[in-house]
Amino acid sequence: MVHLEKLPWELIEEILSRVPPKVLVRFRAVSKQWNTLFDDKRFLNNHKMTFRFIIATKRKIYSVSIDPVIVVREIPLDTPGLETLGLKNVVDCNELLLCGKKRGAVVWNPWLGQSRWFEPSLKHPCMCFYGMVYDNKKYKMAASSPAKEDPTLDLWTIYEFSSDLICIESVVSLNGTLYWVSFNKDPLYFLSKFDFSRGLFDRFCDLPCGRNNHDGDTLVLGVFREDRFSLLKQCIVTKKIEIWVTKNKINYENGDDVVWMNFMTLSSHLYYYKPSYFIEDKRLVVCSCDYTTGQAWIYVLRDDKLISKTCLDDVVESWPLHCTFIPSLLSVPRGQREDLQV
Template structure:
């Protein structure tokens, strides 16, 4: 990420390279018109990646998105400050998109009520890309995933159906179909979690146990099974996956109904090495009501329960603080990521 010093900008180059990547997307889009060198810098793929990395790991404003509880076609941008949420603004999503399916690197996957018309939308840049699921209704989708293959600069949508999975490449603007994983009955698949260019799902309560499935383009575009932590009995336990600071984490009920264990996987799609990150103790409701939406706010963790109640957990003191979540609807709630990425860019 190198840019020549522009004579019209009276700032040292070192300061520009430190400050500019921390700016919001709205400012960056405006600053592209400052000069040719600024436009070149902000459009540089290395700058776009660097800006996203800062946005994902800092989120200094503690901003979150959710489907607006009362207005169809809108998302709410909400901010967490102190111990309460407040609505910052409403974001109008693309026409006819009423279902939230997945998100990755600041890009959301949405659909209409039929799940046939799909849209990728970056709420930071307001860019959209529309396409359709082309297969027969008998191939009714069971789950979705969205990931960003940064090696080729392509966003891909994965749709898992009963007897196959379908992959849409935004770069090629085409669908391909793959056989589903053999010997694993697809009974109940949760939403896909994207981490470092790979999508992971939990296949719950199949005939031979709970599995973690993953999809990686470097592995011939096929679903594979990821091994769970060794020497840990997860039989009959509900597990969920989350992305925590760009790492894949697994949550499960620990020893007793009031403990929740969180495991973190080492980097690499096929790497099945897990380490125990923490145990959330003294859960104030049954651990089975635990919903794995966690987000660091300073040195504390924001947690949402399945009944949509939010609390802040202090890992050092092992205490909970109640949160005023009256502005939340409890649906489609996830951290907001500022991003310049979009599929129709040459990333």
């Protein structure tokens, strides 16, 4: 350690950015400075083994790095619960990934290779797993299945597992709450939030875009700067893309003070089918499948211009599942389950 202290801190960071993630976890105890560094998003983004998207096909899972060039790498399927895939959805929970299967789900940190398998409820084995939040020092995961006695009702299952580490984002999750884009007879789209204590949905706030007569418009909610929302809307007819962000930090108790700002408007000749995306500075990076062929593409846009587009069909099968993911050193925690019916 004496020799390390003689090195410039910039050089130490560069050396650590080349160390495998599983080893970095063990280095947290070296010093407070190192421990703080490993929680720094900038360091994680600059790590030589980092990636920004996860893509899952019927037989394989890939990570996709963006900078300085787009690189696709296959992730070995040696993770418990993922030896055979059959995934129904893949959900970005920021520091962890939720992989829903027809029967059960896997909570996974693909950067560390850690996972935990969740068995479905015995009474309702076919469940859809939606997302995961952190609330009151517990991780909670929500899943639902049709109630046998009334298929119009959902049986909601709440899985809990304790940890001292904090996760602040999900699909989309903020402040221990899950949010969905919703609509009813109102002319505006709005956000619904899921109350874990009651197992119920509540209306949270209106979205800045109204409904029109175009079936197939794209609306994707995201997290912006860790404490706000972003929203990608694309019109299926004009192909125009609008990116909206919330002006202030989100107060999970009250959505009345949410203010949306237009962050970016882009003209496009492409339609992004069920895209996943992230925003850095004024760059928009989108992963999407071609609407007709199902081929996976990565698009980079800036200042109303398409900077680059990369087809992933050389290694990725058509119509894969995909989501954003920022690697973290968060270990997968353990815990218990409780059931709620609504």
